[in-house]
Amino acid sequence: MNNIVLSCRNLSKSYPQADAPALEIFNNVSFELGNSETISIVGSSGSGKTSLLQILAGLDTATSGRVIVCDEDISMMNQNELCKVRNQHLGFIYQFHHLLPEFTALENTLMPLIIAGKQANEDYQYAEYILGRLGLGQRLKHFPSQLSGGERQRVAIARAVVNKPQIVFADEPTGNLDNTTAHQVLDIFFELQQELKTSLIIVTHDSAIANKTQKIYQLKNGILNS
Numbered sequence: 340m341n342n343i344v345l346s347c348r349n350l351s352k353s354y355p356q357a358d359a360p361a362l363e364i365f366n367n368v369s370f371e372l373g374n375s376e377t378i379s380i381v382g383s384s385g386s387g388k389t390s391l392l393q394i395l396a397g398l399d400t401a402t403s404g405r406v407i408v409c410d411e412d413i414s415m416m417n418q419n420e421l422c423k424v425r426n427q428h429l430g431f432i433y434q435f436h437h438l439l440p441e442f443t444a445l446e447n448t449l450m451p452l453i454i455a456g457k458q459a460n461e462d463y464q465y466a467e468y469i470l471g472r473l474g475l476g477q478r479l480k481h482f483p484s485q486l487s488g489g490e491r492q493r494v495a496i497a498r499a500v501v502n503k504p505q506i507v508f509a510d511e512p513t514g515n516l517d518n519t520t521a522h523q524v525l526d527i528f529f530e531l532q533q534e535l536k537t538s539l540i541i542v543t544h545d546s547a548i549a550n551k552t553q554k555i556y557q558l559k560n561g562i563l564n565s
């Protein structure tokens with residue numbers, strides 16, 4: 340099918356240990372993500388959600404198995420090739436915003452394009468538009484220290500989508516916000532996701548958040564089930 344933007348086949352991950360057998364995190368994980376599809380991966384703390392997401396996003400390597408992103412096998416890529424795929428096709432949102440303190444909301448949003456050496460006028464306009472959609476139109480020149488927790492996380496969302504990625508990976512993106520703020524931020528994010536038609540993989544231990552996605556997978560005892 341040509342509307343698949345990510346597929347993984349028989350992914351397994353284990354961490355070697357010095358004085359004991361390797362620590363097996365998950366085995367034979369396989370699934371596909373369609374164009375503009377949203378899925379969540381739920382599981383308790385320590386179940387391997389972050390490890391899986393990092394591998395899907397090309398930030399870590401699996402012990403075995405393959406990951407195909409936008410028709411390219413990223414499991415076989417070197418760091419340069421991976422950087423290019425990540426920068427062109429993927430966006431990331433983490434639990435902690437990881438904004439750069441000495442840059443404004445607008446500059447932080449533009450950072451993926453600055454790193455790629457692309458900052459046309461239209462990119463500035465697009466970043467302003469995205470920040471406006473996220474309710475930050477009056478906060479463009481604020482530094483992270485001048486923003487609330489929810490606002491910072493909205494800037495992190497803007498940064499994740501500014502390069503018009505095909506897939507956004509979100510790892511407990513509202514995990515350090517209070518419940519009300521978390522749901523406000525997510526609702527606005529899902530609105531934007533529908534507008535931009537980006538595919539989304541969100542990792543969470545919160546079933547209320549998972550219920551906002553089209554499909555829910557559960558990672559338990561090293562097995563991924565739908």
Ligand SMILES: Nc1ncnc2c1ncn2[C@@H]1O[C@H](COP(=O)(O)OP(=O)(O)O)[C@@H](O)[C@H]1O
Pocket residue numbers: 354362364382383384385386387388389390391
């Ligand atoms: N770099 C690492 N080396 C060894 N063990 C790790 C490493 N990263 C994670 N783990 C272990 O893998 C398991 C899954 O971790 P993680 O993927 O962070 O789970 P989750 O995100 O679901 O909380 C944990 O038991 C953790 O201790």
Ligand SMILES: [Mg+2]
Pocket residue numbers: 388389390510
């Ligand atoms: Mg985690």
